[in-house]
Amino acid sequence: MTTVAAGERLAVSARQVTRAFDGREVLSGIELDIRRGEFVALLGRSGSGKSTLLRAMAGLDPRTGGRLLVPRKRAVVFQDPRLQPWKRVLENVVLGPPRAGARERGRAALAEVGLAGHERAWPATLSDGEAQRAALARALVREPELLLLDEPFGALDALTRLRMHALLRALCAAHRPAVLLVSHDVDEAILLADRILVLTEGRLGPARTVDLAGVRRRTDPAFARLRGELLAELGVTEEE
Known part of the structure; x- marks a missing residue:
């Protein structure tokens, strides 16, 4: 994998990307472009290869085949916040090699995600939503050109998830990274993404x-129509 962006307008360029496990091909000639500042959601059933593709973009799977161009500056947020329990929140946010001004940027990032005043808190004292906000701050403090989200809100309750959706939209509007969100949640994809893809076999x-004018509202008929189309592509009925 080459860690150089594809061009001025592209943050990701994937050409014939493949990955096999024990002879079973999980990714079969993936072709995908993601523009700078674009938010793309990737849906699929469990085991469809969504997280495999995300891990390849993150540089966590060197055995991926094909041609994959991504920015050097990228960050990943997983479903588990992965905060180190023996470090306070600010130390978790600025985790990594010492960098000039890192602590100041860390405090600013925590304020941006609504955790001002939590710098010296221990991870164990945070709620699930607060821990995921800290994980977002840790990603954003690195000023990524590509933000990779692997079902980051899957473990949260419904109300917290809605608040996190609003926060993520605001953060992406402010920072304008290219975003790839892996999710099982069709509604989440429609609410957040500019473009939605389904990975099957x-x-x-x-x-x-996604038409930004109306589809973002669950009460809009276009939302229900798009939701139905995506569920059908996933092989799921409304009753399920």
């Missing part, structure tokens, strides 16, 4: 562009 289906 290692291949990407046609992209669906």
Whole structure:
């Protein structure tokens, strides 16, 4: 994998990307471009290869085949916040090699995600939502050109998840990274993404562009229509 962006307008360029495990091909010739500042959601059933593709973009899987161009500056947020329990919140946010001004940027990032005043808190004292806010701050303090989100809100309760959706939209609007969100949640994808893709048997289906004018509202007929189309592509009925 080459860690150089594809061009001025592209943050990600994937060409014929493949990955196999024990002879079973999980990614089969993936072709995908993500523009700078674009938010792309990737849906798929469990085991479809969503997280495999995300890990390849993160540089965590050197055995991925094909051509994958991504920025050097990228960050990953997982479902588990992965905060180190023996370090206070600010130390978790600025984790890594010492960098000039890191602590100041860490405090600013914590304030941006609503955790001002929690700098010296221990991770064990945070709620699930607060811990995931700290994980977002840790990603943003690195000023990534590509933000990779692997079901970051999957373990949160419904109300906290809604608040995190609003926070993520605001953060992405402010920082404008390219974003790839891996999710099982069709509603979440429609609420957040500019473009939605479904991964089935290692291949990407046609992209669906989200109309920002109305689809963001669950009460809009276009929301229900797009939701139904995506569920059908996933092989799921409304009753399920």
